[in-house]
Amino acid sequence: MTILAFIAIAIVSGAAHQSHPSDVDRRGAHVMGFDQTKTVHHFLLYEDGGSIDVSVKDSSDKANLDAIRTHLSHIASMFAAGNFDAPMLVHDTTVPGTSEMAKLKNRLNYRFVPTAKGGRVDITTMDPDALAAVHRFLRFQISEHHTGDSTTIRKR
DSSP: OOHHHHHHHHHHHHHHHHHHHHHHHHHHHHHHSSOGGGEEEEEEEETTEEEEEEEESSTTOHHHHHHHHHHHHHHHHHHHTTOOHHHHHHHTSOOTTHHHHHHTGGGEEEEEEEETTEEEEEEEESOHHHHHHHHHHHHHHHHHHTOOOOOSOBOO
16 A cells, blocks of 8 residues: 555545544434534443433523433333334444344333433343443443543442
């Protein structure tokens, strides 16, 4: 490979990497139905599963608040049915842990909880394989959404 070809590949790769977060936000807004720049995602890992938490940045933002609650309620139902299309559409790839979570759907519990500024989906399980899959899923989300959340498992 010539040095020019190597440089061209590096430039294209770098440009693709730089646009990735904005691509996730663009696809996320379409799939989730709310503005990603006006909301905050958090993904938490617990000994019995984890949580997906989304909040509006501005507590007076009723449109995005309502959209968060609608989306998360829908996500809890979809995930319980073993449907993980939404994360795949947002991230444009098969999301780690989702194939196992779909297969083990009867060993996982999903509960939507409204919060003051949005909502949360609590994921719980007693099954070690399902738990490992949930943690893979949440760690991927932390990385992809650049939340800065800890990847350490904690007590609920």
